[in-house]
Amino acid sequence: MKHIFPFQSKISNAQRKAQLQQEPQLVWFTGLSGSGKSTLALRLEHYLFHRGHKVFLLDGDNLRNGLNRDLSFSPQDRKENIRRVAEVAKLMLDAGLVVVSAFISPYAEERELVRQIVGENRFIEVFVNCPLAECEKRDTKGLYAKARKGLIPEFTGISAPYEAPLLPDLEVRTSEESIDESLLQLIQFVEPRVLAKEKVGATFGL
Template structure:
């Protein structure tokens, strides 16, 4: 079998960082369906973009409708879904972008896989903590009701487990906090980590 050598770009990560004027990072949101992951991810992307950052959001809808439309919702397919997302996010981070991802990603093993693929120093895990009862109240699509009725199988929080992150980089409690309060915590945590030190120094 012919050995395939890894592709090596002539443009270094440091050169991309200098051109982009930012630290490329993956911000990974995890939490139950209805916890507020997508809302916070959208608002973070909007904020960073208007602050001049090069940022892109990946979530279940824009990935499942294209790249991963061949995958179902079995345990193996869900794991493959997260692996593919991580590989795409890695390429985007390698390109110098800030990538925001909002996926339930219920298993610690999956989230650790994402971290290993992208690189620990370029990965931020944000746990969107919201009680199951509150998530069910917010369920505009009726997914929890269908899961309770057995119509949807292996639904996270009902018929499939969610493994709570033990040491997330940031935890926001959307069951207790207004969305604006959670967003402010998020911005205060993320923005210094994606802003180049030179730009921070110039601001003072």
């Protein structure tokens, strides 16, 4: 078996950060379906973009329809789904971007894998905490109803477990506060971490 050695660019991560004037961070939203992950992720992306940050949103539904459409919702495929997403996010972080993602990511082991892949200092875990009963009330897609009838196997919260983070970097409670209140907490926590630590120009060696 041949060994494949990663391609090494002549442009360093430090140079990319200096040029973009920001600290690459992955903001990882986790929570039950219907908890408000995607809504908050979209709002945070919109805010950061209009503040001048170079930011991109990775959403679970979109990737399931493209890159990961060959995967099922079995525990093994769920883990592979998250691994692929983490590898994509790592490339985007290496390019200097801020990445916002919204994935149920129900298992603690999966989320720890993401942290290991992208790096401890580039990972922000946000737990969107919302009780199952409230998520079911918000079931605009009818997914919980189908899961209750056994029409959707391995559905998180019904026929598959959700392991809530024990020590998330940030927890928002969307059943107790408005989206605007949750968003404000996010902004206050995330924005200082994506601001460039040093406003210096990049030095390019040829």
